[in-house]
Amino acid sequence: MLARFKDAAMSAIAKRSVAEKMLADTQEESARNNFISGLASGPPKPEKFPYGRPYFLSLDKEEVQSAIDFGTRPIIIPRKVYDMPLVSGYAECLNGGKSSCNEDNSYACEMHIKPKSSQNGKTLTRSKTVMQPMQEIAKMAPCIEAVYFGMFDGHAGYQTSLIVSRQLHSILQDLLSECVDRLVAMRASAGKETLETEPITLGFSRVTDDDLIVGALEEAFQLMDQRLKKDGEKFNVRGGCTAIVALFVNGKLYVANAGDSRAVLLHGTTVKQVSTDFTPEKEKQRIHLKGFTNPELLHNEFCSLEFQRRVAKSDIGSRMLCRVPGTTGWKFKTIDEDDTKFPLVIGHGKNARIMGTIGVSRGLGDHDLYIYESDISIKPFLSCVPEVKVIDLREEKYDQTDVLIMATDGLWDVVTNARAAEIVRNELQKSKELHENGQNGPQKIKDLEKTKYIIAAQRLVMEARGTFTGQGWKKSSGENASFDDISTFVIPLKKYQDIWRNKCAFENSIEAALRS
Amino acid sequence: MSYAYLFKYIIIGDTGVGKSCLLLQFTDKRFQPVHDLTIGVEFGARMISIDGKQIKLQIWDTAGQESFRSITRSYYRGAAGALLVYDITRRDTFNHLTTWLEDARQHSNSNMVIMLIGNKSDLEARRDVKKEEGEAFAREHGLIFMETSAKTAANVEEAFINTAKEIYQKIQDGVFDINNEANGIKIGPQHSPSNPSMPSGGGNAGPSGNCC
Numbered sequence: 001m002l003a004r005f006k007d008a009a010m011s012a013i014a015k016r017s018v019a020e021k022m023l024a025d026t027q028e029e030s031a032r033n034n035f036i037s038g039l040a041s042g043p044p045k046p047e048k049f050p051y052g053r054p055y056f057l058s059l060d061k062e063e064v065q066s067a068i069d070f071g072t073r074p075i076i077i078p079r080k081v082y083d084m085p086l087v088s089g090y091a092e093c094l095n096g097g098k099s100s101c102n103e104d105n106s107y108a109c110e111m112h113i114k115p116k117s118s119q120n121g122k123t124l125t126r127s128k129t130v131m132q133p134m135q136e137i138a139k140m141a142p143c144i145e146a147v148y149f150g151m152f153d154g155h156a157g158y159q160t161s162l163i164v165s166r167q168l169h170s171i172l173q174d175l176l177s178e179c180v181d182r183l184v185a186m187r188a189s190a191g192k193e194t195l196e197t198e199p200i201t202l203g204f205s206r207v208t209d210d211d212l213i214v215g216a217l218e219e220a221f222q223l224m225d226q227r228l229k230k231d232g233e234k235f236n237v238r239g240g241c242t243a244i245v246a247l248f249v250n251g252k253l254y255v256a257n258a259g260d261s262r263a264v265l266l267h268g269t270t271v272k273q274v275s276t277d278f279t280p281e282k283e284k285q286r287i288h289l290k291g292f293t294n295p296e297l298l299h300n301e302f303c304s305l306e307f308q309r310r311v312a313k314s315d316i317g318s319r320m321l322c323r324v325p326g327t328t329g330w331k332f333k334t335i336d337e338d339d340t341k342f343p344l345v346i347g348h349g350k351n352a353r354i355m356g357t358i359g360v361s362r363g364l365g366d367h368d369l370y371i372y373e374s375d376i377s378i379k380p381f382l383s384c385v386p387e388v389k390v391i392d393l394r395e396e397k398y399d400q401t402d403v404l405i406m407a408t409d410g411l412w413d414v415v416t417n418a419r420a421a422e423i424v425r426n427e428l429q430k431s432k433e434l435h436e437n438g439q440n441g442p443q444k445i446k447d448l449e450k451t452k453y454i455i456a457a458q459r460l461v462m463e464a465r466g467t468f469t470g471q472g473w474k475k476s477s478g479e480n481a482s483f484d485d486i487s488t489f490v491i492p493l494k495k496y497q498d499i500w501r502n503k504c505a506f507e508n509s510i511e512a513a514l515r516s
Numbered sequence: 517m518s519y520a521y522l523f524k525y526i527i528i529g530d531t532g533v534g535k536s537c538l539l540l541q542f543t544d545k546r547f548q549p550v551h552d553l554t555i556g557v558e559f560g561a562r563m564i565s566i567d568g569k570q571i572k573l574q575i576w577d578t579a580g581q582e583s584f585r586s587i588t589r590s591y592y593r594g595a596a597g598a599l600l601v602y603d604i605t606r607r608d609t610f611n612h613l614t615t616w617l618e619d620a621r622q623h624s625n626s627n628m629v630i631m632l633i634g635n636k637s638d639l640e641a642r643r644d645v646k647k648e649e650g651e652a653f654a655r656e657h658g659l660i661f662m663e664t665s666a667k668t669a670a671n672v673e674e675a676f677i678n679t680a681k682e683i684y685q686k687i688q689d690g691v692f693d694i695n696n697e698a699n700g701i702k703i704g705p706q707h708s709p710s711n712p713s714m715p716s717g718g719g720n721a722g723p724s725g726n727c728c
Binding site for chain 2: 062063066067069071072073074075076077079091447451454455458462467468476
């Protein structure tokens with residue numbers, strides 16, 4: 001991701017003052033170092049966390065250092081398979097030398113969400129209740145189980161993605177615990193004619209459990225972003241990160257995304273992208289509207305109108321097609337001096353930039369992101385609010401080859417959704433066949449069961465990283481491989497569904513026992 | 517701990533020949549009879565002393581299974597030494613040495629020191645490959661050779677250390693360009709004129725106790 005900042009600083013071409021400042025320092029190194037720190041000064045602040053990798057990789061200090069090998073770019077996978085929730089797969093590999101370490105980070109955990117008031121009290125969980133009388137169980141506080149996967153692609157340093165990977169889940173868990181009573185009641189009353197609790201109504205529409213979970217995810221991202229700002233006062237918190245979270249709860253999957261990482265769901269023969277890549281181009285309208293309604297943020301340097309093409313000085317007085325933020329259609333406008341200012345969003349596709357600087361439009365952190373040697377802050381144009389997509393898994397029929405792939409742009413820049421699906425399916429199909437042909441001993445099958453999703457994740461990273469040739473890193477097809485950090489989860493959907501169904505069956509049996 | 521040189525090793529050979537056990541015996545001085553299949557890459561490290569100089573060995577243990585070959589191949593690059601391991605009780609693992617050697621020669625730097633290891637020497641009763649055959653193969657291909665037992669630790673120290681001595685000798689002879697890290701040799705921090713700023717390593721924080 002860092003390369004995007006650098007490119008932006010170098011490639012932004014304009015005759016105006018900001019652009020001149022941006023181009024003034026052509027020494028890459030100093031640009032890289034100064035760009036993000038903006039106006040910050042004073043003695044260096046301590047780091048909140050020392051550099052580290054996800055806990056489920058079980059790497060010690062020595063191994064963390066060994067993995068920082070830009071020449072070989074080792075693909076690192078979890079060592080203890082059962083550390084991974086849902087026996088999911090994970091693999092990562094660091095960049096080809098564009099930053100000092102791996103700026104991606106990830107987290108995965110099971111959550112037992114209890115009401116805040118009963119955090120220390122007894123709760124209804126499977127293991128503890130076996131020997132207890134039903135009446136005792138009925139008195140216990142409700143508990144909801146969830147599984148969390150988070151992936152964070154840092155830029156301009158590893159600190160932000162590291163902090164977020166270690167804190168976002170607990171912020172989310174706190175928020176969910178505040179509405180767990182409601183969620184349990186809603187789950188219990190689902191499918192029944194009479195409601196056991198008063199529904200929450202908002203005007204004419206009911207507030208559903210989806211609304212509460214989406215709300216918790218959105219708020220968690222916002223609180224995390226605020227906390228990063230606060231951290232920045234005490235610690236060296238440079239740069240920012242994208243954030244994508246997959247939360248399995250109440251039989252559904254919630255994918256919350258703020259950035260350009262991506263989640264893709266494989267089901268049967270279908271391949272469905274379940275997140276949006278938030279690039280400046282994708283969010284041009286939101287960004288332009290922000291500048292249009294808050295012109296002071298533009299510092300008289302940028303133009304928030306959209307034109308059919310880049311406006312030049314020579315266009316002044318002529319008529320060009322223009323779109324005013326907040327509207328969808330196009331109209332003719334006579335060009336004046338103001339319209340020739342630097343466009344707020346410039347470039348296309350992966351090369352689009354906000355204020356010629358950052359190539360991703362949503363994410364966390366970046367509170368210190370200013371245009372080089374200026375006091376123009378870019379943060380107001382970045383959104384920390386995720387888009388949350390809800391996928392109902394309860395009635396679907398899943399096979400062990402049906403998975404959610406979640407990966408940073410290090411993978412998706414060079415591997416299409418279809419190709420990723422092909423690689424994962426090939427790998428999982430292989431182990432399915434070994435399973436079925438019956439010639440393998442129980443130990444071998446057990447080994448395969450444990451590791452197949454990890455091996456699939458490793459294959460994905462291998463495809464994106466490629467191998468080193470005289471011409472740099474190349475994919476097996478000969479095309480350019482990724483020079484970026486690459487991280488991938490491969491999460492089996494059936495595994496979650498089984499757990500969810502077992503839990504439902506267990507609760508129903510308790511209910512039945514209590515009634516009789 | 518500071519060191520004069522760091523040598524990077526890679527351990528290769530068929531699945532089940534005892535690569536991970538050799539590494540564990542060398543780094544932790546213990547033997548684990550049942551070992552999970554290595555499917556990725558594992559790192560090990562140990563300090564040794566040659567000629568009064570502290571040398572850090574950083575060892576990459578790879579997956580031996582055929583299906584992981586392309587990934588394993590990508591780790592040859594940047595290794596100063598390789599331990600090529602076969603199992604003296606399984607002839608097929610000896611027969612595959614040529615393929616491994618071709619792979620290694622093709623994907624590594626030409627100065628890489630290769631130590632051929634016939635492992636499981638404690639299982640004399642089940643021996644399937646004669647020691648002389650191993651010696652002949654090593655002679656023919658210009659490798660150093662030893663028979664080891666990861667179980668009894670016989671010759672394990674020697675295998676790793678002799679490889680290092682060979683690399684060290686090559687450095688003395690000026691064969692290795694020690695300033696090129698692609699050769700698998702790094703000069704220790706206190707010997708290096710400029711110390712590139714690397715993040716100060718830090719382990720991992722477990723799922724608990726890592727939050728505010």
